[in-house]
Structures are given as C-alpha cells and as structure tokens.
Amino acid sequence: MNLLLPTKKRNGREGLQDYRNRKGYEGWRLARDQEPGKTVQAIVDSGLRGRGGAAFPAGRKWQLLSQKATKTRFLVVNGGEDEPGSFKDRYLMEHYPHLVLEGAFIAAFALDVGQIFLYVNESFDASQRSLKEALEELATSGLLDGLEIKLDFFSAPQDYVAGEDTAALEVLEGKPPIPRKKPPYPVESGYQGCPTVVHNVETLANVPLIVREGPESYRNIGTPDSPGTMLFYLNEEFEHPGVYELPFGTPLRYLVEVLGGGLKGGKGIKAILPGGPSTAFLPGELLDVGLEPKALVEAGSILGCGNVRLIPEEACMVEVTLEIAEFFARESCGKCPQCSMETNAFVTILKKIQAGEGDSAMLEQIENVANFSRGKGDCGLIHMAAAPVLSAVQHFPADFEAHLEGRGCP
Amino acid sequence: MATEEKTLILVCQNSDCKLKGSEEIMVRLQEAFADNEGIEVCPYMCFGTCERAPNIVIYPQRQWYSDVDASDLPEIVEALQNGSRVERICDQVDEGARDFIYTLLDVGIY
Ligand SMILES: Cc1cc2nc3c(=O)[nH]c(=O)nc-3n(C[C@H](O)[C@H](O)[C@H](O)COP(=O)(O)O)c2cc1C
Ligand code: FES
Numbered sequence: 001m002n003l004l005l006p007t008k009k010r011n012g013r014e015g016l017q018d019y020r021n022r023k024g025y026e027g028w029r030l031a032r033d034q035e036p037g038k039t040v041q042a043i044v045d046s047g048l049r050g051r052g053g054a055a056f057p058a059g060r061k062w063q064l065l066s067q068k069a070t071k072t073r074f075l076v077v078n079g080g081e082d083e084p085g086s087f088k089d090r091y092l093m094e095h096y097p098h099l100v101l102e103g104a105f106i107a108a109f110a111l112d113v114g115q116i117f118l119y120v121n122e123s124f125d126a127s128q129r130s131l132k133e134a135l136e137e138l139a140t141s142g143l144l145d146g147l148e149i150k151l152d153f154f155s156a157p158q159d160y161v162a163g164e165d166t167a168a169l170e171v172l173e174g175k176p177p178i179p180r181k182k183p184p185y186p187v188e189s190g191y192q193g194c195p196t197v198v199h200n201v202e203t204l205a206n207v208p209l210i211v212r213e214g215p216e217s218y219r220n221i222g223t224p225d226s227p228g229t230m231l232f233y234l235n236e237e238f239e240h241p242g243v244y245e246l247p248f249g250t251p252l253r254y255l256v257e258v259l260g261g262g263l264k265g266g267k268g269i270k271a272i273l274p275g276g277p278s279t280a281f282l283p284g285e286l287l288d289v290g291l292e293p294k295a296l297v298e299a300g301s302i303l304g305c306g307n308v309r310l311i312p313e314e315a316c317m318v319e320v321t322l323e324i325a326e327f328f329a330r331e332s333c334g335k336c337p338q339c340s341m342e343t344n345a346f347v348t349i350l351k352k353i354q355a356g357e358g359d360s361a362m363l364e365q366i367e368n369v370a371n372f373s374r375g376k377g378d379c380g381l382i383h384m385a386a387a388p389v390l391s392a393v394q395h396f397p398a399d400f401e402a403h404l405e406g407r408g409c410p
Numbered sequence: 411m412a413t414e415e416k417t418l419i420l421v422c423q424n425s426d427c428k429l430k431g432s433e434e435i436m437v438r439l440q441e442a443f444a445d446n447e448g449i450e451v452c453p454y455m456c457f458g459t460c461e462r463a464p465n466i467v468i469y470p471q472r473q474w475y476s477d478v479d480a481s482d483l484p485e486i487v488e489a490l491q492n493g494s495r496v497e498r499i500c501d502q503v504d505e506g507a508r509d510f511i512y513t514l515l516d517v518g519i520y
Contacts, residue, residue: 334425334460341458344424348455349519361517372510 002245003229004205010095013130016137019098025143027208031106039110040066045215047227052078052200053305055293064187065111065197074196075113077104077204079120080156080163083276086307088231089201091243093127097134103204106211108149115150119168122155160331164379165198178335179379202231222248225294232306234260253287256310268313275304277324278384280391316409317396321389322350328385338376343385345369356406363400366393417449418469420520424456426463435464435478442487454520457511459503469515476502
C-alpha cells in the first residue's frame, strides 16, 4: 500500500507534469486557499509522526510554532541523512523532489515561515541536482506566483551529528556542527534565535497527501498510534535490496522475507537491527514484530529511521557490536565529557572482550558505563551508542562468553 | 586480571586533553620513567572530565591530576618517586566521576 511513492517505481527524477498527474500540488492549492490554522489542524489530526528517528508528533511542533508571537520563522528540511545504511531521504529527494518541495511549501505557508532551508548532505549530488531542477520547473509553472517565501540550499556536512536538529542550526549559522543544549528547543529558539521547525525529508513528504485527502483518510492506513506509511531500506545483504513503502504495523517478516527475499544465499537470521545502528538488537526470532514505533519499543528496541538490517547466523555479535561502537566513538563530537568517555569506553571494553582479556566483571561494566551516562549530554548520540551494546550483551551472551573464555568467535 | 603490580600513569589522549597538550605530557612522562619497570605510562581514551583537561590518573594509587601543565610534571614525577602527591592539582574533579573510572580500572578496562 503506497501513499507517497507511485506503485511503479521510477529510475530518474519525477518531473512536474508526472507529479501533477498523480494529484501533485493539489494539496498546495488547497493550503493556499484555506486558513493556515486549518492546515495546522489537519496535521495535528492526522497523527503524523516525524520520520527522522524520534517519531515525535509533527502536529505538536506545528502548534507550538504557530503559537509564537515572533513572525520571523524558519523551516529546515533535514536532508542530512548521515546514518550509515540509510537511503530513504536521498531516495525521495533524488526521485520525488516535488513531493518534498510541496510538503515544505505547505508547511511554510501554514506556519507563516519566511524562509525555508534545504539542508542536504554535501555528498548527495544527485539529490541536490534533482531538487534544483524541480525548483526550476516550479518557477515557471505559476504555482508559486505571489509567494513571499525564500528558499535556500545549504550543504550539510557529512558528520553524523550534523543531522541532529540543533547541530544543523549551527551549520546554517556558519558554525561547526555541534549540538546545542536543549531546552530551548528549535521551535522556541532556533535559527538566529527565532522559532524554527526542523523536519525530516520524509515527514514533509507526507504533508501534501494529508492536506489533499484529509486527516481521516490518512488515519485509515497504518495503526492508530502511527498512521500512514513509512519508507524502509534494505541493504545489499538482501536478495532484493531497495526502498519499500509500507503501512505502519506491517510485520517485519513481510518486509524482509516477502519483499526483501531474505538474506542472500538463504542465510539464517541471528539478530535484527530494526532501525539503524542506534537501535537495540532484537533476537532473530522476533520477525513477526510490527513495524511501528510502539510495537518496537514493547519488543525492546525502536523503529528509528527504517533502515532495517539483519545480522546473519554466522556473524559474531562481539564483532558486529564493536564495529557499531567504533562508529559512535568516531562520531561523538567531543562536546560532552560523558559522551566522549562512554563511547570510547564501549570500544575499549569490546576490544578487550574480543581479545579474550578480562572476565564477566568486564561485561558488567558495560551496564555501569551506560547508567553513568544516562540523562547526560546535549544530544541523543550518548543514548544511541548504548542501545546496541546493551542489547547485544543481553540477547547474545554466548558470543561474549566465547570470547572471554578465549575461544574467539562462536 | 586488573593491573598486576605495576603503577599505571594514564594520560588522556582524547580531543580536549590533546588540544591542551596531553600528547607532549605523555611523551615527557614516558621519558621520565623509561628506565622504571614498575611504572607504565599509557594513553587513556577519555576520563569524562574533559572540562578539566588535561587529565592524568595514577593507578592503583588513585591520584587524579587535572588541568595539568607541562610545568607541573617535575613535581608529579618527584611525588611519585617519593610516594607522595601534588596536592595542589590532585583530586579536583567530582568524586563520583573519579570513583566511576576507578571501578573500570579495577576490572582492567583501560
Ligand atoms: C546524532 C543525531 C543525528 C541525527 N541525524 C538526523 C538526520 O540525518 N536526519 C534527520 O532528519 N534527523 C536526524 N536526527 C534527528 C533530528 O535531531 C530531528 O529530530 C529531526 O530532524 C526532526 O525531524 P522530524 O520531527 O520530522 O522527525 C538526528 C539526531 C541525532 C541525535
Ligand atoms: S578529553 Fe580528556 S578527559 Fe575527556
């Protein structure tokens, strides 16, 4: 069931005419003709959740922003997508740029935003090109006539934290990508201290449809807690890699077995990393879990940004986890002492375990390190780093014991 | 398995400490104790007290030096040889943070 993408996937960029042939910019026309408050209410009623990883209700951000007295307001379209293995945002920007732009213009109009920043990863040449071409088409289409919303491109650095909303604001202000302390949140004090809403690319891509078809219709798809669909990405380890759009609540098994064709070579599944490296591992048996934020939290992980990875049977969880821990240690920006300490400590501990040094006391320290860091740090990275490590130890103790007993990888 | 009998001088080599000269501090300490088999000078990942960089921890003596300057090194070396400590710059950081790192060192995590 597709809401965002046409059923027949395309290779190149969807041009303006093709987009309009599938009701593109009808939502924009409606939004321009109606009271902005009505558009805001439609987003609130739709139950749309952010697709940038935290599943925060988009309507709440919109309401908060529209209540602000300050009239200088900004919208940031977050196309940083630095998470390893995530491809859905660049897929949208590259192939369906009008979907993203229509969502951004509706949001800006409804929220009385004067300037939109397209914050796109500096390495995504095709996405940048596609968005620019789409904007050129729009400029001559008459669709934006009389509109006083500025739109600027900004290159997002490739550092992982550069996608964090306040780090993105720092970049927009010409500074290095270092997250700010929150509160205040961007809707209170964002770009240049003004109310700013930061949205993931995919979140905005849902907006045109909600405005056009109405929130009730949107809520008919997905689950009551998470209406609509989400884009999931399966990497090259699958028989059929690619981006798939599915209603929230679809069993993971359907995605990875029916659509993805399972792991190449029919390999068995040891572990599930449901939403990217910052999510907790689940045991491979849990394939029937629903792809939905709430169901994944109940199962012990999170949905993250839909970048599903399956760990094959023969993999050693110590090695897989060490690789993830090294990523976070490398990407920790160094601003917060606890994060530097934590991310480095995980690497040190896992390397010792890998080398067969130490005993179960060392294993216990993993939890100690995570507890010591809980609630500290200015951004979410500090918690992202802990989830995969803690869950690996919890669900796959035999792999860790094998290393500690000097037997190496199981 | 922890730390055998040796004294460890752990010098943080993470970003803040490095920015404030911890590489040079480590090299100077390594030179000072090059002939001393009972003392090993090692890099450490990060003590989590970066606001007081550069940090040095001496273990198992449990001495934590912060805001260390190269000019403090002769005193630190001398104190270690005499079995004393340089009170002026010792144990200035939060006790909870110190205890936490000592717990890690107790099980050999360094
Ligand atoms: C370390 C870190 C990296 C992040 N990277 C991204 C990113 O690349 N893209 C993104 O949309 N959100 C990213 N986020 C989440 C953003 O901070 C923010 O929540 C999101 O852009 C809000 O959009 P949404 O409400 O539409 O989901 C990141 C968060 C953290 C803590
Ligand atoms: S950088 Fe040295 S204690 Fe963190």
